[in-house]
Amino acid sequence: MIENFLGGVAVVFQPVNLLILMSAVFIGFIGGALPGISGVILVVILLPVTYGMDATAAFMLLTAIYGSTVFSGLITAILYRAPGTPEAVMTSFDGYPMTQQGEAGKALGIGILSSAIGGLVGTVALIVFTPLLASVALQFSSPEYFALAVLGLTVVASLGGKLIYGLIGAALGLFIATVGIDPLTGTPRYTFGSLNLAEGVGLIPVIVGLFAISEVMKRASGTETQQPLTKVKVKIFDSAIMRKIALTLSRSSLLGVAIGILPGIGASTAAMVSYSEAVRWSKHPQDFGKGAPEGIAAPEAANNAAAMGALVPLFALGIPGSGTTAIILGAFIMHGLQPGPNFMMVSSDLIYAVFAGLFIVNFMILVFSKPFIKLFTKLLNTPYSVLGPIIVMCCIVGTYSVRNSMFDVWLMLGFGVLGFLLEKLRFPLVAIILGLVLGPIAESELRRSLAMSQGDMTIFLSRPISATLIGVAIALLSVSILIPLYKKYKEKRLYSANAD
Amino acid sequence: MSYRNYVFPSALLIFLLASFYPTMQLPGAGEVSTFIGPRLWPFTLWVILVVLVITLFSITRSREKRENANNEERFNQGSPCNKRGANVSILSAHEISHALARSKHWVILVLAVLYTVLMQLVGFLIATGVFSLVCTMVLGTRHKGAILATVLIAMGLIQGVFVTLLNIPLP
Numbered sequence: 001m002i003e004n005f006l007g008g009v010a011v012v013f014q015p016v017n018l019l020i021l022m023s024a025v026f027i028g029f030i031g032g033a034l035p036g037i038s039g040v041i042l043v044v045i046l047l048p049v050t051y052g053m054d055a056t057a058a059f060m061l062l063t064a065i066y067g068s069t070v071f072s073g074l075i076t077a078i079l080y081r082a083p084g085t086p087e088a089v090m091t092s093f094d095g096y097p098m099t100q101q102g103e104a105g106k107a108l109g110i111g112i113l114s115s116a117i118g119g120l121v122g123t124v125a126l127i128v129f130t131p132l133l134a135s136v137a138l139q140f141s142s143p144e145y146f147a148l149a150v151l152g153l154t155v156v157a158s159l160g161g162k163l164i165y166g167l168i169g170a171a172l173g174l175f176i177a178t179v180g181i182d183p184l185t186g187t188p189r190y191t192f193g194s195l196n197l198a199e200g201v202g203l204i205p206v207i208v209g210l211f212a213i214s215e216v217m218k219r220a221s222g223t224e225t226q227q228p229l230t231k232v233k234v235k236i237f238d239s240a241i242m243r244k245i246a247l248t249l250s251r252s253s254l255l256g257v258a259i260g261i262l263p264g265i266g267a268s269t270a271a272m273v274s275y276s277e278a279v280r281w282s283k284h285p286q287d288f289g290k291g292a293p294e295g296i297a298a299p300e301a302a303n304n305a306a307a308m309g310a311l312v313p314l315f316a317l318g319i320p321g322s323g324t325t326a327i328i329l330g331a332f333i334m335h336g337l338q339p340g341p342n343f344m345m346v347s348s349d350l351i352y353a354v355f356a357g358l359f360i361v362n363f364m365i366l367v368f369s370k371p372f373i374k375l376f377t378k379l380l381n382t383p384y385s386v387l388g389p390i391i392v393m394c395c396i397v398g399t400y401s402v403r404n405s406m407f408d409v410w411l412m413l414g415f416g417v418l419g420f421l422l423e424k425l426r427f428p429l430v431a432i433i434l435g436l437v438l439g440p441i442a443e444s445e446l447r448r449s450l451a452m453s454q455g456d457m458t459i460f461l462s463r464p465i466s467a468t469l470i471g472v473a474i475a476l477l478s479v480s481i482l483i484p485l486y487k488k489y490k491e492k493r494l495y496s497a498n499a500d
Numbered sequence: 501m502s503y504r505n506y507v508f509p510s511a512l513l514i515f516l517l518a519s520f521y522p523t524m525q526l527p528g529a530g531e532v533s534t535f536i537g538p539r540l541w542p543f544t545l546w547v548i549l550v551v552l553v554i555t556l557f558s559i560t561r562s563r564e565k566r567e568n569a570n571n572e573e574r575f576n577q578g579s580p581c582n583k584r585g586a587n588v589s590i591l592s593a594h595e596i597s598h599a600l601a602r603s604k605h606w607v608i609l610v611l612a613v614l615y616t617v618l619m620q621l622v623g624f625l626i627a628t629g630v631f632s633l634v635c636t637m638v639l640g641t642r643h644k645g646a647i648l649a650t651v652l653i654a655m656g657l658i659q660g661v662f663v664t665l666l667n668i669p670l671p
Contacts, residue, residue, distance in 0.1 A: 049661065052668065164559060168512070168552045175519075175545045182538040189538060190522055213612070217605035220639060385639030386650045389632045390657065392612050397624065397658055401668040409616050417609065425508060443541040451535040 001131055008352030012360055017060060021357055024061045025364045028068025029372050040324050040430075042069060044211045045391065047331055048204055048398030055335050056350045060357040062331055063311070066324050067119060067361050070267060070307040074111040074300055075373065079104060087267040087303040090275045094288060094295025101291055109236040110296045112369045114249055118301030119362035121253035122260065122308025126315075127355050129261065130344065133316035137341035142448040143460050145340075147469035149442035152319030153434060154476045163480050166431045173435020174442065176201050183440070184447060196407040203330045204402045205412035206436060210429045212395045213416025216388050218423060234370045245297040248278050256302035260309020267306040274302030308358060315339055315351060318441070323430035330437045334402075505564060509556045516549055604638060611635050624670040628658050 011017060031042035042065050050058035073088030078095030091111060098107035140148070153170050179190045180200030191197040252274040259270040278298035279285045288295045313319050318340030320326035332339050337347060344351060399412045419429055453459035461467045523546050526539035611634060618627040632654035636647050662668045 162559075164552065164556050168549070168556065171545055171549045171552060175542065175549065178542045178545070184534050185527070185532045185538050187527055187532065187538045189526055189542060190519070192522075213609075217608060220608045221603075221605040383641065383646075385636055385641040386646060388608070388639050389635035389650060390654050392608065392635065393615070393628055393631060393654055393658060396612065396616060396619075397628075397662055397670065400670070401662055404669065406616070406620065413609070413612055413616070416612075420605065446541065447534070447536040455535070 001127070004348055004352040005127060005356060007349065008354070008356030009359075011056065011349070011353040012060070012356045017057060017353075017357070020057050020061050021064050021360060022364065022368075024064035025068045025361055025368055026372070028065040029072045029369070031065070031069050031072070040327060041212050041215055041391075043324060043327050043331070044207050045394050045398065047207065047327070047334070048402050050331065051204075051334065051402050055337060055347075056353045058331070058335065059328075059350060059354050062328055063354050064357055064361045066328065067304070067307060067358055068365060070304055071112075071115040071119065071300075071365050071369070074115065074296075075108065078107045078111060078296070087271055087307070088299070089268065090271045090299035090303075091296055093275070094290070094292050097289070097291035098296070103291070105233040105235050106238070106241070106293075107291075107296055108234045108373060109238060110241060110245065110293050111300045112234070112366065113236050113242070114245065114252075114297040114300035115304045116362050116366040117249050118253045118256055118304035119308060119365065120359070121301075122257050122305035123355065123358045123362060125257040125261070125305070126308050126311050126358065129312050130316045130351070130355075133312060134341045134344040137317055140341060140465065141463075142445045142452060143463050143466040144469065146442060146445035146449055147460060147466035147473070148317055148319055149438045149445065151469050151473040151476075152317075152438050153442075154473045162426070163484075165425065165427045169428055169431025170435040173432040173437075174439040175435070176206070176432070177436050177439025178443070183444060196405065199403075201411065201436070202403065202408055203334055203433075203436060205399055205408045206415050207327055207330060207433055208395045208399050209412040209415025210419035210422075210432060212391060213413065214419030214423055214429070216391050217416065217420040219384050220388060234373055236366070236370060241293055245293050248281075248294040248297045249301050251277065251281070252298040252301040253305045256305030257309040259302070260306030261312045267303040267310065270306030270309075271299035271303040274298045304362075311358075315343065316341065318343070320434065320437075323433075326430055326434050326437060330433060333437065505560050506557070509553055509560060512549070512553045512556070516546065516553065519546065607638050608635065611638065620671050624658060625655060628655050 012021065027042060027046075043062055046062065046065065050061060053061070070087050074091045074095065077088040077092040079099055095107045095111065098104065137144075137148075177200075179197055181188055181191075181198055188198055255274050255277060256267070256270045259273060260267060275288075275295065275298050278294045279288050282288065282292070282294060284292070310320075310325050314325045314329055318329070318338060320329045329339060337343070337350075395412065396409055400406065400409050402408065422429060449459055450457070459466075460470055523539065523542050526542060527537050528539045529535065529537040531537060611631060615627055615631040618630065621627075629651055632651045633647060636650045641647055641650070658670075663670060
């Protein structure tokens with residue numbers, strides 16, 4: 001493992017790759033800091049660009065952007081109480097009060113240090129646990145892979161919004177994935193004689209349309225204005241503060257890793273759980289929400305650790321741990337790579353280069369964040385009327401460039417309108433992508449499993465690993481259904497008790 | 501009954517009804533050499549979607565009933581809900597003017613469609629220039645320097661990244 005990692009470090013230190021990583025951190029900083037351009041959208045916009053790149057460079061770029069956007073969401077969360085990313089929501093609870101007290105630089109410093117440490121702990125966990133998990137998963141056969149795909153689909157339970165929408169989205173994605181030539185029999189499905197549809201519905205048009213185009217439309221229809229960013233002096237290494245937050249940092253980083261590795265939980269939940277734990281363990285819980293340094297350290301360490309942890313199931317099992325990792329999984333498939341147990345053996349050079357890249361990225365965050373905040377305050381004030389047209393053009397030209405297909409561009413615009421309308425219902429769009437990405441795996445493994453068992457469905461329950469995975473999936477979904485029902489029942493009882 | 505709540509489930513239902521015939525036209529296990537035919541998976545998904553849409557209809561219906569009951573209760577109690585009723589016409593006029601201002605997103609979509617068409621007619625570089633100019637203005641930029649900068653950045657980005665760096669042939 002150490003040899004492989006050192007090999008990865010050697011790859012990362014090639015000048016071109018270092019440049020790619022630096023660009024990724026820079027792009028991620030801007031994307032995460034600008035409200036309206038999330039990590040998902042940045043990864044989506046850059047997907048077509050990476051298509052022409054070498055796979056190692058492409059995934060170093062995408063994962064580094066993913067890592068740095070999770071970090072940079074804290075900037076606007078602390079300065080405006082407008083989190084740049086959902087993961088930074090908890091950071092605003094104590095970060096913004098510190099800004100109001102004139103301690104914005106101190107708050108940003110705590111956030112930067114905590115993010116870097118959380119990210120480093122998460123990356124170490126990624127390097128250690130991915131090969132272990134993958135070696136266990138090597139014993140998997142078709143029923144286990146199908147069960148894994150089912151488990152991956154339960155991520156919909158954590159995407160927010162109504163669960164029924166998540167389930168419909170995942171089923172729609174699975175349904176859309178059936179369009180094209182059936183890989184096992186060569187039968188065309190839902191192609192209506194079109195050669196474009198025979199190739200199937202491309203991931204790029206769907207992802208770019210649903211996320212980027214719909215976001216531009218949403219922003220164009222909005223009336224929100226951005227406050228100008230004021231100058232701040234960031235102080236990262238403050239020994240008194242570091243002593244104060246040391247315990248919170250360690251606890252939150254480990255908690256973040258543990259939560260991030262679980263498929264379907266995500267960095268936002270990690271930040272929330274970690275914040276509440278920080279309050280519980282604190283000797284001064286009354287200070288939280290009023291500008292407590294631990295209130296920034298806990299969510300920031302946890303969300304960055306969880307973001308790295310979410311990559312463990314992606315690389316080891318081929319199932320995404322969060323929304324953005326679902327899109328990165330799509331990017332792997334687009335490059336003809338299939339993450340999963342065999343991936344560690346077949347593409348170990350690529351994987352360890354990505355791991356080493358993420359390791360370096362956390363140091364880059366520490367080094368570059370201070371000058372970034374200082375130098376790019378003007379860039380952060382760029383109005384959306386300037387960014388919007390550039391995003392739309394990148395989407396159109398980028399989508400066209402993947403297959404030189406105008407059909408894909410029309411499809412992308414269609415999905416853009418669909419995404420815009422669905423977002424009005426707070427529909428979790430990632431659910432559609434999950435279904436689209438996991439659909440082909442789920443179908444082919446289901447059919448192979450049933451062929452193995454001569455049509456006996458109990459094959460999924462008679463094998464211990466697949467039975468466990470399906471059990472976990474059912475348990476996760478049941479909890480998502482039962483908890484709101486229980487809450488509703490309690491509210492009803494309270495209401496009727498008050499009425500009496 | 502508020503029909504707006506039923507638009508999404510109804511649209512899904514229409515989509516499912518339209519896809520039923522093509523789904524049933526797919527060959528089953530008996531018509532192909534493999535143990536499981538290409539129809540099984542899409543048909544299973546179709547059934548799951550129908551169940552989910554029916555569930556969505558029932559959830560929407562029960563939520564609407566609950567909301568109606570709550571509104572009725574508030575109305576009977578003479579709660580602030582009644583007082584809000586007096587402001588409805590003023591609020592609506594305000595909302596209408598907002599709605600008109602908010603139709604920009606459809607203009608952006610039309611511009612994106614025109615950009616796609618124009619790209620095939622006059623080439624990507626001119627189309628990019630025209631699109632970025634119009635789109636920036638539609639989105640509210642009035643400063644000439646900012647508009648010019650956006651046009652130049654957009655053209656440079658497309659030419660530099662896609663054509664020069666990645667060698668992608670654009671129309």
